[in-house]
Amino acid sequence: SDRPSEEEHEVVYVPRRRHKPGATVRCTYIEVPQVERSLGVVLSKPRWMWGCEMGANECGVTGGNEAVWTRMAGELDSEE
Helix, strand or coil, X not given: CCCCCCCCEEEEEECCEECCCCCEEEXXXXXXXXXXXXXXXXXXXXXXXXXXXXXXXXXXXXXXCCCCXXXXXXXXXXXX
16 A cells, blocks of 8 residues: 555454345445355554555455556546
């Protein structure tokens, strides 16, 4: 992640859960179907932000947010 080095992060544990069939999850812009059983996760997030920057689930699958910089801004339909 490209967060500032002095930014405070929280480490959050979300335990595994069972969810009712047909349940949904409300995201920022959409609502998606919820799985019936979710795994426990450990997440690292800036204190002020919803969501997370990086984390791992109980099976060891990890993920993170990484900034990608390019000189080809025109291909992204933006200005340099």
